Structure formats: C-alpha cells, structure tokens
Amino acid sequence: xxxxxxxxxxxxxxxxxxxxxxxxxxxxxxxxxxxxxxxxxxxxxxxxxxxxxxxxxxxxxxxxxxxxxxxxxxxxxxxxxxxxxxxxxxxxxxxxxxxxxxxxxxxxxxxxxxxxxxxxxxxxx
Numbered sequence: 001x002x003x004x005x006x007x008x009x010x011x012x013x014x015x016x017x018x019x020x021x022x023x024x025x026x027x028x029x030x031x032x033x034x035x036x037x038x039x040x041x042x043x044x045x046x047x048x049x050x051x052x053x054x055x056x057x058x059x060x061x062x063x064x065x066x067x068x069x070x071x072x073x074x075x076x077x078x079x080x081x082x083x084x085x086x087x088x089x090x091x092x093x094x095x096x097x098x099x100x101x102x103x104x105x106x107x108x109x110x111x112x113x114x115x116x117x118x119x120x121x122x123x124x125x
Contacts, residue, residue, distance in 0.1 A: 029104070
C-alpha cells in the first residue's frame with residue numbers, strides 16, 4: 001500500500017483508493033484557509049473544494065464571523081462578498097490557547113509547492 005496526495009491510500013494489489021476516516025483539519029479550518037487564499041471566492045466553490053454543502057459553508061462562515069475570525073464585506077462590484085481574515089484571532093481550544101491563527105494561515109494558506117516544502121522533506125509531499 002502506498003500513500004497518495006490528500007491523504008489517500010492506494011492498494012497496489014487492486015488499485016483501489018481508500019479515503020481516510022479522519023483528517024487533521026476541521027471544515028471550519030478548511031473554509032477559513034480557502035477564504036484566506038482567495039478573499040473573493042464564491043461560497044459555492046468553497047463548498048465544492050471542501051466536500052460539503054453550500055449551506056454548511058454558509059453556517060461555518062456565520063460561525064467564523066460571529067467569533068471575529070472573518071469580516072464579510074461587499075466587493076467593489078457591489079454583488080459579490082469579500083472576506084477579510086483577522087489573523088490576530090486566537091484558537092478557541094484550551095490546548096492552543098494564546099496562539100494566533102496567523103501561524104496556521106502562514107503555513108497552509110499559500111498554494112502547496114516546492115518553496116513551501118519543509119527542509120529535509122522530499123519535494124511534492
């Protein structure tokens with residue numbers, strides 16, 4: 001068995017893909033990262049990329065907005081929303097208390113690529 005991208009495993013015997021039963025990031029974290037990557041992104045596109053419904057993304061954005069992680073603004077075109085991330089907001093769980101989300105955003109909001117590979121890691125992982 002080998003491990004593929006996005007947490008997928010491939011069984012060499014039958015070529016089947018196995019999806020993980022858990023992931024490190026919550027849907028809230030994924031939505032936040034997508035808004036950080038593209039402040040003008042459509043929530044429909046966020047939903048597709050996160051593998052959840054648009055309604056779920058709307059509820060997550062409302063949660064993030066209510067707790068001060070995100071500010072929703074009307075875009076310059078007057079039609080689409082834009083999202084501003086409060087990078088100084090802190091994690092909610094006591095285990096991460098006192099840490100700003102800026103570190104997570106810095107680590108994961110940039111597109112993956114060779115320049116984002118940690119030292120000593122093989123390229124593309």
